Amino acid sequence: ATGPIDLPSTGGWQSWVTTGIEGVILPEGEVTFRVVFDRGGSNLHFFRFLNARPDTLLPFRVLSAVTPELGDVVYLSLNKRVTAPATLQAGDFTLYQGTAEVEIDSITIGGPGGRVLAIHSSLPLFYNQSLKISYRGNTIYHGDQSLSAVSMLAIQNHLARHYPLPARIQAENFYRNSGLELENCLDAGGGLNTGYANAGDYLDYLVYVPEAGDYDLHFRIATERYNARLRIQKEAPGGFGTLGDVSFDRTGGWQNWTTQSAPVNLEQGKYLLRLLVTGEEHNLNWIEFTDPVSIGEQAVAGGFTILPNPATDRVTIIREPVGSKPSRFEIIDAAGKIMYTGRPGIDRLDLDVSGWRDGLYLVMLKGPGIFRVQKLLLGR
Ligand SMILES: [Ca+2]
Ligand SMILES: [Ca+2]
Incomplete structure (x- = not known):
């Protein structure tokens, strides 16, 4: 990757200018390359490669830093492959979230050609935070070239929003939806609800659980059926684990809303919860997790x-x-x-x-x- 390129405003959709980027390293042989439009709003006529010279003349450097949507990791793209050391030291980098320094757990080398460093954070990283990274230099090499230092490099934060619990989450604010449809909600507060729930349909939500414990999970439900049911699942490496099953009482109408609750034990962390429809049809307006800790509860031992x-x-x-x-x-x-x-x-x-x-x-x-x-x- 080259890192992002800022394009100039040319003043018109058919006012053409030539802009460029220096130091793009291409391997020998047939190459497929991709132009990714980070932001829309440009017309592209052509590109050409000029001024070929040996890549040994270019410094070894960081091109860009970016997060994925899920996971507490930052990917650093380098213009060349790391040849030494075999094991990278977390202490060579400093990761910042907001103004706080975040401890780095480990660093792994990956990506096409081994030119991406995955910086794994020991703490959760959040979608609404400014993330930055520094590298002090002189410890990572491509051949005899040392990776150039970077100071407070802005990380492109693509992390998805995780709801910190306790929270009320509108049914329509799912991360993924398979099989449900949205409709206008006549419950207090209006908005939307999900409907047309069939067995096998599911809604996925991203949550951040700061404290493990037994939470009460409240469902705002309307159903004309007697056998509406959900299964609460948590995504884990290798599949989904079941946290509990919830059966809903009939409310007597597709817009007759009641709050029905079930306890759910949640581990600490940032993860995806799935509401899998396992019974008959129901409508869902929102879910709400209430916390096991109450206001005023203070001075616990060691607290x-x-x-x-x-x-x-x-x-x-x-x-x-x-x-x-x-x-x-x-x-x-x-x-x-x-x-x-x-x-x-x-x-x-x-x-x-x-x-x-x-x-x-x-x-x-x-x-x-x-x-x-x-x-x-x-x-x-
Ligand atoms: Ca459906
Ligand atoms: Ca809603």
Whole structure:
């Protein structure tokens, strides 16, 4: 890959200019290449390759950094293959999410010709975050050429939105839909619902579960049938595991809405949940996960205290003694945006939250073998 090329505005659909990119490395032999339009709105007449010269004259460098839609990984495209070292060191790179430094778990080499480095993050990466990466240089080689350093290179963030729980998710905000149709919803709040549910149809949702536990899952349901059923599944490597089955009571009309609930045990992490239709037809307006942690639940052993809660302009968070393990605080908003990441070992935070929006935040204490979550409510 060459990395993105910015095209100039030419002032008309038939006003032509020539623009170019330097240092495109082509292998010997027959080559198929692809032009990908990252953004629409250009006409292309022709291209040509000029000024061939040996690739040894070009520096070894990073072309682009990009995330996939799913997964906590960043792909760095290089213009040449890595020949040494055989094992790449995570410490040679620094990954940033927002202003927080994110620990890199491992780095693997892949892609066509071994010219892509997959940087695996140890923490979840989110769709609405600014991601950047730096490489300090002098440790990765193509032959005797050292990979040029990069500083705070912007990563093209293509991550799909994962709903941080607890959350209400509209049925129509699925990630994938197989077999269901959307219709106008006459329930409170309007919007859309899914309908025409047949056995084997499914809806997939992307969620981020900050804390493992038994969640209550509420379904906003309307059905004229007596045997409407769903299976809740979680995507895992190699297939889908079943988390539970839910049977719905008849509501007496296709727009007669009731809330029906089932418990579901969720592991911590970012993943895909599937609602697989296993029974008769029903309509779904939304689903809502409610959290096992309630507001005001504080000072659990090895946890922390939030004062005051609800808060307005300032909040103090005090960690209980947790031994010598290096835990740290992280705070995210209801959309999963990281508002604060602390350094390990800080026991007391005094935060100015006057610039934060009113609403719910999750305060997490994380460390080896430690994961505690509490809700923080801001209201003025
Ligand atoms: Ca269907
Ligand atoms: Ca809806």
